[in-house]
Amino acid sequence: MDTRKSGFLAVLLIFISIALVKSEDPYHFFEWKVTYGTMSPLGVPQQVILINDKFPGPVINCTSNNNIVVNVFNNLDEPFLLTWNGIQHRKNSWVDGTPGTMCPIQPGTNFTYKFQVKDQIGTYYYFPTTAMHRAAGGIGVIQVHSRPLIPVPFDNPADEFAVVVGDWFNKGHKSLKNLLDGGNSIGRPDGVHINGKSAQVGASAEPSWTFEAGKTYRFRFCNVGMRTSVNFRFQGHDMKLVEVEGSHLMQNDYMSMDLHVGQCMSVLVTADQPPKDYYLVISSRFTKQPYSTVATIRYAGNSAPASPELPTPPPAGTLGIAWSINQFRSFRWNLTASAARPNPQGSYHYGQINITRTIKLVNSRSYIDGKLRFALNGVSHIDPKTPLKLVEYFGAADKEFKYNLIQDEPPADVEKNVKIAPNVLNGTYRNFVEIVFENRENTIQTYHLDGYSFFAVAIEPGKWAPEKRKNYNLEDAVSRHNVAVFPGCWAAVMTTLDNAGMWSLRSEMWERFYLGQQLYVSVLSPERSLRDEYSLPETTQLCGIVANLPKPPPYV
Template identity: 50%
Template sequence: MSPSGDNEVLQAHLDGGKKLPFPDGVLINGRGPGGASFNVEQGKTYRLRISNVGLQNSLNFRIQNHRLTLVEVEGTHTLQTTYSSIDLHLGQSCSVLFTADQPAQDYYIVASTRFTNPVLTTTATLRYSNSAGPVSGPPPGGPTIQIDWSLNQARSIRTNLTASGPRPNPQGSYHYGLINTTRTIRLSNSAGQVNGKQRYAVNSVSFVLPDTPLKLADYFKIGGVFRPGSISDNPYGGGIYLDTSVLNADYRAFVEIVFENTENIIQSWHLNGYSFFVVGMDGGQWTAASRNGYNLRDAVARCTTQVYPKSWTAIYVALDNVGIWNLRSEYWARQYLGQQLYLRVYTDSTSLRDEYPIPKNALLCGRAAGRSTRPL
């Protein structure tokens, strides 16, 4: 996105109760159309690491006349499937291989928005070292508003079980598809007005920042900062209200989280501190019967997942990391105006095996100012 100002201008716009305007454009490595270039040698194979670090739009990435072989998604080795283009949703990253096997000239690299009207497009240049000439003609087109195309591609992204790289369970001590979940959490995003201003919510709660960082408040047992369980496990359909939403969860639990998107926009959710298995996604309303279609064998493990309009996405996550972890929409304006919560993974154990103490040089602020930390 190319806004006419810095983040403070955008924040002031949102603080005034307004939505962000439609973006001006798309950038590749910080540059507009034709501004970036990548040099290659004919016959060699290259790895591209691609990330969508935008504010509000999914992107489709493609290279004119070249095929892209997906090999990695957010740290997980994937089946090496070849695509003509690939969708990346907000906050997502992947690695692809391509071979410079075309006639020696310049080719378009294209990124365009998905599910928007109008479609925004930008280009960079793939330049062969012995190029016979510049790019010519229009950039190659890609998918625009087709949800099924993107959904089918997402379902085709699976873990490469024969790869020798690290996996979430490198010792083979368990397989996610053989474990019974101990809890189901359903999270539904919504938009609305609170006190005449735009707000966004999860299960009707629009997050507000406390005066003290949540981890400090929890560590020092400072009351009045947050209430564990201040957000429900299930949507109840009520109006949006403001609160510091914290969802309590047990350390070492194995939980199912279902993201439900009843809106007409695409969502993207990120969980700090964890990778999770994306076991299913589909259109319509999630029900218990939806589990019959879950991938319990080779679902990809990642930390950011999309939820298509009027659709749901289900994940399995092993809560093996003690702490208070942010779960948020990667749609920046929605996150800023309340579409986030914190997952408190708790144990009453004080063993260093489970969690290190707060370091001596931690910045203690808010109601934690003046308190003492213990040394490691």
């Protein structure tokens, strides 16, 4: 028997026996084989990354508080890691799947992730964080349902569909990596896709989804692209927005929705139109060259073709930015819905918690020794040879990085004297912090924080100042993990640092992430207690300078 598979069976039996003894929440077990394959998302054959021979990869369908065990076999020719975007990993950054927290899975080996979707519901996704693998696939949706006894604020749909969308490059992930390593930009994408496919109006295509007249369906959308915001809209059908990144919303109807890189949301669509084919339309936003694609929805028993007249896209340019900001402002957290939700320090009333720290982050683009780099507050992050979390845990942090190279206030000119180094901020456990992202560039940005959800309280044009707090939504801002920052605008979020660990705060524009527009927030529990953070798991892979060091005593 394959030793990797026998090891997984042993781990599986251990988890099952522990669950039976402790009456833990249910477990879901997955075995994934990561391989290369050939697909043509935009009609051009190229190497993609498949999970169990699929792109998009398998959907993880689970319920709040379930335990997820995923045994990942890396059959690529280079190291590989997966991160679970939006899953908070309470007390468990050991399996966060970023280069700052984990050693990569080496070719020909496997690693078993174990995490819990603790107190979460909603729509998330997983993707690779190594090299430029995100440009090649290895991506899928995570659907976390409410527990059966907890009602949701809408009737159960007839079915639900996971939809990954985003931009796509025909160059291939290794060519894109070579461009960045050589100090160049990856340039513009070649198009957009829907679940790894593209089609144009009038082209013959099998339907992607089938409706039955009178029934309502849930579509879970995630923008998994590299750099491009998209808009989605259904021909002839309204949408009811019900969930954004793990939060139920006050339900509004929309004709079209902007979805920025890294974001997920759920909409309900009712089959209330004359039976025939209809298009789902995906189009790019805020790009000099427009891109679009369609997928077909067919009413059961009918095959009359869809109309060639597509629904009108939202405005472009400055008017488009205002349109998208107004859409963000229309999102309101449903405070009466029964669901798992974050409640640090009474965050149902987060607007009444005193801010203990304000961190203002300004992104920049510059060239260092002729090579393109991106930075936050004048530091362009680079990963050390040993993951930051491991060297910190083993007491060897001073050998790999220094804390707080950046200040809470950016320098006057963030593009000058940019330093390339590991970028790690110390965070005080259980402090309530305000993070302000200020975008002085002419391209849209999106940011994600691992390990937490935050309250996205404001997006406005101009520069941020303390008096802008009077414009914050301090009552029902959406709890989420991703925020867009438009050109010449700022965005403010608030969160409690109540999840001990080492957590990635990053640009979701993957070119920018790869070239330094990211940092890590180290949140240490003063007591080093199992109550606050799990000890280093026995199955953790060690590498770099900690590979042969004795393990510190476990937390108690």
